[in-house]
Amino acid sequence: MATGRGSGQGWDLGRAVGPLLDPDSPSSRCFTLFAMVHHHLLQVVDDLEFYEECGTGGVFSLDEHRAIAAVCNSLVVRGLLAQGRGQKASLPRSKRLPDALRAAAALQAALHDRDARRSFAGADLWLAPLIAAGMRPEHLVEPAVLRALDAQTDAAAEVRDDVTALDPSSDSQPVSTPAAALAALVRIAPQCVPFEARVELLRALIRADRARLRLDLPPAEGGPFPVEFRVRRSHLREDGAGALLRLGESVKRRLSVQFVDAHGLPEAGIDMGGLQKEFLERFVAAVTDLRCGLFAQSGAAVFPSPLAGELEGGWPALEAAGVALGKALHEGVLLEVPLAPFFVRRLQGRAVPSEELHSLDADLYRSLLQLKTLDAATVDALDLDFTVESDHFGRKTCEELVPGGARVAVTAANRLQYIHCLAHWHLSRRLGPSAEVFTRGLKKVIPVAWLRLFTPAELNQLLGGGQSGRIDVDDLRRHTEYSGGYTERSSAVKAFWSCLEEMTAEERAAVLKFATSTSRPPLGGFQHLVPPFTIHKVASSASPLAIFGARDVDRLPTASTCTNTLKLPDFRRRSTLREKLLYAVQSGAGFDLS
Structure with a gap:
């Protein structure tokens, strides 16, 4: 089973994992113990050991980890689907999910976290089972699946554990129907479902939410009236935060916004x-x-500053930023604001692994990796203790890492x-604290459980458009008015x-940004x-003879990005x-309001 990455064979183990779901099977008990121990080991194995030093020091090779991932993957997918069909691998008498399935789900998630940071398995492995x-993307957006997903999401919010929420013993919804099983799978192991299908699932959830609130109906047909408020452009952050x-x-x-210009006058339009x-x-x-201090930067991505409060x-503006991000997702508005991966995990309510420190402070991360390799005498000579110094606008404070x-x-031990x-x-x-304030605003619009359907990189694509950035001219033309x-x-x-x-x-990309304010197409096309x-x-x-070389139209194209409109003179x-x-695109000229 230790298959090379290039092979697409053997990733779905089918019925071979069936015995592992029988709680009375010795192989099931052995696998459960192995999965629990290896999951614990992965918590202390850094990425260097996992990728570069694999196969030594008790750490499995990448081929072996691919095999382990395939076993866990097949067990979780086949096990949950069998629960929904009421087959032999159904709930045991304790009415808990089989321990092997629970342990496999935890180990599978840990391995996929590694794969999402630096791929070692590839998408085929996760999708094969x-x-x-026979799952087709349209199965995910069936009403029964959406209802089951809502029920399980509510249960998970109560117990703060996706897997525990599926146990009837925890007073939640059991995995007793095919729809409930599919909903459980996409929550517990979303990587097993194609990304495009999960995007359509999120859009279906949003459509259902909008239909429930009648948001897309005019007031004359029972829809709600827009919320009206004014915002001074010169005080956009303060006025916008207060309004949100x-x-x-x-x-x-829908927000009906009236912008006020620098002279205190409502803008025309x-x-x-x-x-x-x-x-x-x-x-x-x-x-x-970054100049306002609410957010800090990590590479090209941003995250709420620890000093925002x-x-x-600071706190109201940060909470309002969360509301605005959730509102943009709910309305399908693209924002070119990539979020740092460790911050996305906080948004999703997930634990942030130590390896994410690399994206926050690469130098500190390398220093800590080096500390793991030093001999005991050198560690003692560093004279470290369990404290950390922080800077609050020039004021140094020392905080204890443990009581x-x-x-x-700090010793070698x-x-x-x-x-x-x-x-x-x-x-x-x-x-x-900063992440919690932002999340509090976001949750007013979008349930956090919906965000857990995606990896940090995938969520950034949802926010800002397709990762490749390739603009399909034919697709844009088909969907142009x-x-x-x-x-x-x-x-x-x-x-x-x-x-x-x-x-x-x-x-x-520059033309698209000029007309729409974003340089990338939405996921799934225009x-x-x-x-x-x-x-x-x-x-x-223009001169009637412009086509033959006489003077043509002299005006520049302009744009109304708020309506994704390119205003194009009738050039000959x-x-x-x-x-x-x-010229208009490169100079940034020609933005106006209709």
């Missing part, structure tokens, strides 16, 4: 729904601006404890599509862009259109 079982936190139960309604998008984009950009209005930590020296305590302090204790007199047969429109097809990937991309005709004068020559469009 469910595909072999006052929404209360109305947070999921009629809000047809696009100003909600502009408000969310600009508010999130304002609060995540010490800033004036009485100032009197506990307890250095693993020190390493994990220090990583936990940086990733959880120090960041915890026209206004102002343009149709898909207009000569300027044909010239626009011709120019876009010939542009480089970078130029296409059918999910909200509002739809629109090309609007701008009346302009294709060369002029390309020149003017790229």
